Amino acid sequence: MLRLEKRPTPSRFWLYATPPVAVILTMVAGGILFAAMGKNPFEVIRTIFWDPVFGEFAFYLRGQLLVKAGPLILIAIGLALGFRAGIWNIGAEGQYIMGAIFGASVGLAVFPTENRLIFPVMVVAGAFGGWLWAMIPAILKTRFNTNEILVSLMLVYVAETILAKASTGFLKNPEGMGFPGSRNFSSYPAAANPELIAGTGLHWGGVAAFVTAILAYVLLTRHQTGFQIRLAGQAPRAARFHGVSPARLVVMCMGLSGAMAGMAGLFEVTGPAGQISIDFNTGYGFTAIIVAFLGRLNPLGIVLAGFLMALTYVGGEMASTNLGLPDAAIQVFQGMLLFFLLAVDVLTNYRFRLAVGAH
Amino acid sequence: MTRPELLRVEGITKAYPGVVANSDVSFSIGEGEIHALLGENGAGKSTMVKMIYGLVRPDSGTMTLRGAPYQPAKPAEARRSGVAMVFQHFSLFEALNVAENVALGMENPPAMRELAARIRAVSEEYGLPLDPSRMVGDLSAGERQRVEIIRCLLQDPKLLIMDEPTSVLTPQEVEILFRTLRQLAREGTAILYISHKLEEIRSLCDEATILRRGKVVATCTPRDRTAREMAELMVGQALKTPERRMGAKSEVALGVSDLSLESPIPFGTSLKGVSFTVAKGEVLGIAGVAGNGQDELLLALSGELKAAPDRVRVAGQPVGDCGPVERRRAGLVAAPEDRYGHAAAPDMSLVENAFLTAGVRKGLTRNGFVDWAGTRKFAEEIIAAYDVRTPGPDVAARALSGGNLQKFLMGRELMQGAQVIVINQPTWGVDAAAAASIRQSILDRAGEGAAVVVISQDLDELLEVADSFAVLNEGRLTKPRPTEGLTMDEIGLMMGGAHGMEVAHHV
Numbered sequence: 001m002l003r004l005e006k007r008p009t010p011s012r013f014w015l016y017a018t019p020p021v022a023v024i025l026t027m028v029a030g031g032i033l034f035a036a037m038g039k040n041p042f043e044v045i046r047t048i049f050w051d052p053v054f055g056e057f058a059f060y061l062r063g064q065l066l067v068k069a070g071p072l073i074l075i076a077i078g079l080a081l082g083f084r085a086g087i088w089n090i091g092a093e094g095q096y097i098m099g100a101i102f103g104a105s106v107g108l109a110v111f112p113t114e115n116r117l118i119f120p121v122m123v124v125a126g127a128f129g130g131w132l133w134a135m136i137p138a139i140l141k142t143r144f145n146t147n148e149i150l151v152s153l154m155l156v157y158v159a160e161t162i163l164a165k166a167s168t169g170f171l172k173n174p175e176g177m178g179f180p181g182s183r184n185f186s187s188y189p190a191a192a193n194p195e196l197i198a199g200t201g202l203h204w205g206g207v208a209a210f211v212t213a214i215l216a217y218v219l220l221t222r223h224q225t226g227f228q229i230r231l232a233g234q235a236p237r238a239a240r241f242h243g244v245s246p247a248r249l250v251v252m253c254m255g256l257s258g259a260m261a262g263m264a265g266l267f268e269v270t271g272p273a274g275q276i277s278i279d280f281n282t283g284y285g286f287t288a289i290i291v292a293f294l295g296r297l298n299p300l301g302i303v304l305a306g307f308l309m310a311l312t313y314v315g316g317e318m319a320s321t322n323l324g325l326p327d328a329a330i331q332v333f334q335g336m337l338l339f340f341l342l343a344v345d346v347l348t349n350y351r352f353r354l355a356v357g358a359h
Numbered sequence: 360m361t362r363p364e365l366l367r368v369e370g371i372t373k374a375y376p377g378v379v380a381n382s383d384v385s386f387s388i389g390e391g392e393i394h395a396l397l398g399e400n401g402a403g404k405s406t407m408v409k410m411i412y413g414l415v416r417p418d419s420g421t422m423t424l425r426g427a428p429y430q431p432a433k434p435a436e437a438r439r440s441g442v443a444m445v446f447q448h449f450s451l452f453e454a455l456n457v458a459e460n461v462a463l464g465m466e467n468p469p470a471m472r473e474l475a476a477r478i479r480a481v482s483e484e485y486g487l488p489l490d491p492s493r494m495v496g497d498l499s500a501g502e503r504q505r506v507e508i509i510r511c512l513l514q515d516p517k518l519l520i521m522d523e524p525t526s527v528l529t530p531q532e533v534e535i536l537f538r539t540l541r542q543l544a545r546e547g548t549a550i551l552y553i554s555h556k557l558e559e560i561r562s563l564c565d566e567a568t569i570l571r572r573g574k575v576v577a578t579c580t581p582r583d584r585t586a587r588e589m590a591e592l593m594v595g596q597a598l599k600t601p602e603r604r605m606g607a608k609s610e611v612a613l614g615v616s617d618l619s620l621e622s623p624i625p626f627g628t629s630l631k632g633v634s635f636t637v638a639k640g641e642v643l644g645i646a647g648v649a650g651n652g653q654d655e656l657l658l659a660l661s662g663e664l665k666a667a668p669d670r671v672r673v674a675g676q677p678v679g680d681c682g683p684v685e686r687r688r689a690g691l692v693a694a695p696e697d698r699y700g701h702a703a704a705p706d707m708s709l710v711e712n713a714f715l716t717a718g719v720r721k722g723l724t725r726n727g728f729v730d731w732a733g734t735r736k737f738a739e740e741i742i743a744a745y746d747v748r749t750p751g752p753d754v755a756a757r758a759l760s761g762g763n764l765q766k767f768l769m770g771r772e773l774m775q776g777a778q779v780i781v782i783n784q785p786t787w788g789v790d791a792a793a794a795a796s797i798r799q800s801i802l803d804r805a806g807e808g809a810a811v812v813v814i815s816q817d818l819d820e821l822l823e824v825a826d827s828f829a830v831l832n833e834g835r836l837t838k839p840r841p842t843e844g845l846t847m848d849e850i851g852l853m854m855g856g857a858h859g860m861e862v863a864h865h866v
Contacts, residue, residue: 008758010706224727227714235704240663241695242715243684 004350014348019294021045023308030338031332039323047323048315048333063201064230066274067308068284070206071096071264073306075288077209077216078260080297082087082253084220086233089254091137091152092261094159096128099262100269101166102129104276107191108182118190123204123266130262131255133159136253142247148254156285158217167278182276185269191269201291205267209306212260214298229253255319261285287313309334362389363548366411366429366518371420373406379573380406381693384420386575388518392739393540393550395560395581398570399593399762399790404553407570408520411446411551413437425517431489435466441517445507445524453496453626460495461510480671481512485539500649501532508539519543520551525559526816527650530851537563553740555593555791556819557586571595581658594792612810613660613691614672615636618679620659620723622834628652630659631834636777637810643839644825645814653814654696659784660812661693662686673779687719688777694768696787696814698761702768705757709749712756713738713771720775737774745770746796762789769797773804780804783814798824818850830854 027049031041052061060122075092082089089095110118137151145289166172171182185192193203220226232249240246264284273280291309295302316330367387373380381403388394394569398404407417411422413431422429424440431437434444448787451460458475462468469477473493482489483658487505495503503585504524511519521540525533540550540563552564560567561581569577569592577592618633630652660671661683668677675690677700681689695701703712714723716736721737723730738752745766756764769785785801786794801824805811815821821828822842829839830853837853 009755091635189748222728222731224718224724224729227729231704231707231711231715233702234706237697237701238715241661241683241693241717243682243687245682330535359475 003353004141004346004349005353006079007348009317010348011351014344015296016147018249018300018348019296019305019340022294022337022344023044025340025344026333029336033332034325037329039325044139044319044323044325047319048312050315051318052311052314055319057318059199061314063195063199064314065203065307066206067203068310068313069306070201070203070209071268071284072288072291072309073209073326074205074212074264074267075257075285076291076295076302076306077212077299078257080292080295080302081216081219081229082299083259083292084233085229085249085253086236087358089134089137089152089257090149091134091154091156091285092288093258093283094152095258095283096265096268096285097156097163097259098128098265098274099128099130099259100131100265100280102126102132102262103170103266104182104185105171107188107270111183111191113187114190116121116190119193119204122270123263124193126266127155127263130265131259134254134276135251138251139291141254142250148250152254157299160281162221163276163281164278167276167280171276173275179271180278182299184270184275185191186274191270193267195271203267203271204210205264205271208263208267211304213299217257220299227254233263261288285335290334290341293338294341309337312337361434362392364388365390365392365425367423368407368479369409369421369423370710371407371410371417373410373415373417377580381410381417381570383708384570384573384575384732388549388551388566390517390549391544391547392566393544393552393564393731395564395567396553396570397555397560397567397589397593399555399792402570402593402790403573404570404772405522408444408522408551408553411437411518412442412520420692429524438514438516441479441515443511443514443516443518445522447506447510447524448525449503449507451495451506453505453684454494456492456498457489457493457498457506457860458491461491461513464510465513475708478509485509485512485542486535487539501528505537512543513820516548516697518549518551518853520553522553523555524552524556525556529854530818530847531560532648537599557581557589558819561586569593589863590791594790609639609808611636611672612639612674612780613812614675615660616670616672618659618666618670620664620666622652622655623664624654624656625656627655628834628843630655633659633831633834633836635836635839637812639689639778639808640805641827642811642813644821644824644828644842645812645831645836646821646828646850647814647831648819649676649816651831653783653816653831655832655834657693657695657781657814658834660691660781662691664824683716684719687716687775687777691781692716692772692777692779693781694785696773696783698764698768699757703756703764706755708755709742709747709752709767710735710738710768712742713752715771717771717775720777725754737802741767741770744774745800746793762793765789765792766797769800773800777809779810779812781814784817785813786817786820799833818847 010027027045031045032042035041036153052058052065073274075096077091103122106125107118107122121163128234134156135149136155140146141148167182168180173181173183196202222322228239231242232244269276291302291305295305312334319325320330365388365847369385371384372382396404406415407475412416413434413436420482427621429440458471460476461478462474466473478489478491487509489509495542519613525538543832544550554560563582567579568575568579571593613749616634616635617628620630622629628651635643659666662681663683666679668679670679673691676689678686678689699705714729717737718724735752742749747767772780785797801811813821813824825842828842829843830837832854
């Protein structure tokens with residue numbers, strides 16, 4: 001019989017081996033799933049993992065990778081700071097939407113003024129919108145001890161309702177012939193977030209993602225606040241003994257993750273999405289949770305994980321258009337990745353022991 | 360005196376990765392014998408009894424119980440063979456009553472009413488009064504231990520293992536426990552008794568096996584040896600008694616006045632009007648049975664619980680409403696009892712744990728950035744000064760044995776040059792030699808002019824280090840009295856007697 005035994009110190013090997021092993025297991029289990037659906041598993045896996053980078057249309061798809069990875073990384077880093085502290089913001093999707101609405105509102109309010117400061121102000125407004133939306137669960141938690149997981153998650157649906165109102169009502173394009181959706185930012189240079197280097201997919205959101213990753217890494221390893229975040233997550237009582245105020249930490253971590261999700265929303269709506277529309281959000285806020293864990297809640301790991309997840313997005317779309325695979329199968333595939341990651345993660349702190357003769 | 364042999368342990372060896380816990384250990388216990396297992400922390404006592412109780416399997420060696428091979432694969436098998444164990448840390452559910460807790464430990468519990476009747480019968484027979492219908496959350500530590508003992512006695516054990524049973528008891532309760540154990544022994548139950556309190560072992564035990572670094576180094580008859588001789592066998596070197604250098608009493612460094620606080624801990628004890636002062640160079644010892652407000656007092660002094668500003672004063676400066684950081688800055692450091700998760704973060708390295716409290720006073724931050732090189736240096740200083748056995752400062756705290764981690768944590772607080780030092784249980788689970796050196800450092804700091812508050816359940820320890828002595832009882836603190844001239848009986852009465860246990864033994 002196999003028995004789990006706690007390791008005296010966490011295994012460094014498994015800490016780094018877990019993500020690749022989880023990816024391989026996901027490919028195997030996903031392959032079985034695709035085979036059961038009557039597809040050639042090798043073809044599907046190749047379409048998802050290989051073609052976007054080296055296939056026929058790679059010149060276009062490679063750019064798409066960064067377009068998708070940027071917001072995932074930016075949101076995931078914010079979430080990881082909270083997760084490290086044991087604060088579970090599950091509602092990044094809502095904060096992402098609210099950031100987009102706030103930021104876009106500023107831009108649309110001054111349309112068609114041309115000024116260099118407009119875009120930066122919109123970014124700040126986007127961050128503020130996400131921050132504000134995250135403050136609701138944060139304040140409810142610190143004041144009334146509500147569960148931030150539930151409150152932040154449910155606020156996603158409130159945000160989606162507001163988004164529907166915005167695109168059909170107060171932000172609707174007055175020259176849009178009655179179609180839902182705001183003005184398109186691509187035709188409003190002062191507020192647009194264009195591709196910076198042609199063909200790379202890099203826009204200001206990607207730049208923000210990389211800069212944040214570096215800042216977050218420095219924060220966690222060198223700064224007192226990072227130490228407090230890690231301490232609060234691992235040993236809450238020791239954190240209070242150290243002098244951390246749990247309430248302040250909740251407000252700070254929720255606020256940071258909300259602001260970063262809000263910024264990601266603004267970059268998306270002014271760039272790749274182009275406009276506020278009922279469904280411009282594509283679930284980045286939820287997928288970022290997987291990215292955060294896949295990256296071991298480590299900013300640099302998250303950058304790699306963001307690209308991997310972007311690959312399954314881009315490759316998944318290819319698989320569904322070229323091979324007729326349903327979207328749900330792709331989502332199951334992405335979900336498997338988190339599942340296997342958490343399962344394999346047990347080996348970091350535990351090891352298997354063969355208990356001979358026990359019954 | 361020759362007794363029929365009950366348990367024989369021969370050549371038992373158990374190795375964990377990186378450490379040999381037991382190496383070729385042999386001893387035997389006769390029926391009705393009270394046998395002491397003595398040794399420093401990490402000497403392998405716990406591993407040994409865990410093997411007898413079926414929690415751990417030996418790598419090699421044999422055990423025989425009443426002549427038959429004995430090799431329990433799990434505690435249930437050990438219990439079926441007549442081996443029972445009372446652990447140092449209780450495994451009781453506070454929100455359930457006594458009978459329900461006992462039933463949870465049984466494989467086929469009888470009907471509740473019948474079980475309650477049996478609990479009453481056993482408790483009367485052995486002079487351990489216990490009401491089966493009371494909630495465990497409302498019981499004192501001594502009473503909780505009785506639940507564990509009665510749980511064992513219901514199985515009618517042939518061998519009862521007790522791991523450090525007296526650390527939570529008042530002196531009177533200890534006497535009563537010993538009467539129960541002697542009665543059990545007279546009736547033929549063997550008792551394997553683990554403790555580091557040598558005077559207790561001398562008064563209770565028939566034989567002793569002494570372990571050092573996993574090996575049997577001596578066997579002796581405790582009655583024929585002095586406590587000092589046994590301690591030296593245990594440690595393998597001559598022991599130093601702490602010396603005190605009394606400074607002249609001077610101005611008050613820590614003042615607490617009429618401090619009342621609601622406990623944040625479920626089933627905790629609220630503090631009720633606690634007042635005391637500690638002068639520079641003075642050591643105040645605070646005794647009391649666990650769960651009488653010790654943890655709350657530590658939280659109130661460390662700054663984790665806040666009060667009105669003037670309730671707590673450090674060097675005349677009101678700090679009652681300050682958090683831990685400001686209090687450290689004002690010169691007060693504190694060391695909580697619970698090492699894993701409160702005083703230290705178990706999964707963090709010793710360097711990170713050094714930063715946990717020393718960051719403020721050792722100036723280990725610059726513009727909010729942590730000076731990890733400086734912190735590492737401080738951690739290495741602690742490791743050297745307090746003889747912490749560890750491969751290095753980057754090891755996770757949880758990888759250290761309890762005693763070694765305690766040495767590190769004591770060093771962390773004592774080496775910060777604070778004017779006021781508050782410690783809850785400075786030597787809990789620490790071996791004799793290390794305990795002596797921790798006490799010596801406490802006295803050294805006092806000699807340098809620090810005001811020290813030591814909260815402890817070990818009366819011998821308090822009498823050794825404290826200049827004045829007070830007792831915390833149900834959240835109230837007695838007026839501190841000079842330690843000199845206090846008798847054990849007076850202390851026992853200050854502690855609230857034996858929680859109504861006298862009655863039972865008048866039979």
